Amino acid sequence: MGFLKKIFGGSASVQQLPTGTITVDRDGQIVTSTVTSAFPQPLLQGIGRDVLELFREARTAQMPLAEISLHFGSLRITARELRGGAIIFLFPQIALSPAPTPERQ
Numbered sequence: 001m002g003f004l005k006k007i008f009g010g011s012a013s014v015q016q017l018p019t020g021t022i023t024v025d026r027d028g029q030i031v032t033s034t035v036t037s038a039f040p041q042p043l044l045q046g047i048g049r050d051v052l053e054l055f056r057e058a059r060t061a062q063m064p065l066a067e068i069s070l071h072f073g074s075l076r077i078t079a080r081e082l083r084g085g086a087i088i089f090l091f092p093q094i095a096l097s098p099a100p101t102p103e104r105q
Contacts (some may be wrong), residue, residue: 001096016038016039016090017074017075017090017092018035018036018039018043018044018075018090019035019036019038019051019090019091019092020033020085020089020090021033021034021035021088021089021090022034022044022047022048022087022090023033023082023085023086023087023088024045024048024049024051024052024085024086025084025085026052026083026085028045028048028049028052028083029048030044030048031085035090037103045052047077047088047090048086048088051068051077051079051084051086051088052066052085053088054079055079056067057083058096060071065081066080066081067079067080067081071093072093073093074089074092075091075092075093075094076090076092076093077089077090077091078091086097
């Protein structure tokens with residue numbers, strides 16, 4: 001699956017990862033979005049279409065999904081099906097530092 005190539009393309013430019021939520025209809029068109037407008041709309045539409053395709057393929061294989069969660073090295077995508085459309089949550093992953101532990105006395 002060329003999912004990452006579709007999102008980020010073949011160029012070596014640095015882009016900020018998307019943060020926010022998009023809602024797509026059954027045709028893959030964006031209905032609402034909280035992702036910054038600096039992130040290219042065609043990439044968000046591509047994510048929406050690919051997520052809908054995953055839900056359709058699962059139904060065809062008689063394994064319907066209500067939710068999917070994809071974890072990449074620096075991006076997490078969680079999506080829930082909504083009557084043919086989907087709501088998609090985009091979270092950039094950050095390095096987590098260990099939580100400080102209280103000193104014992």
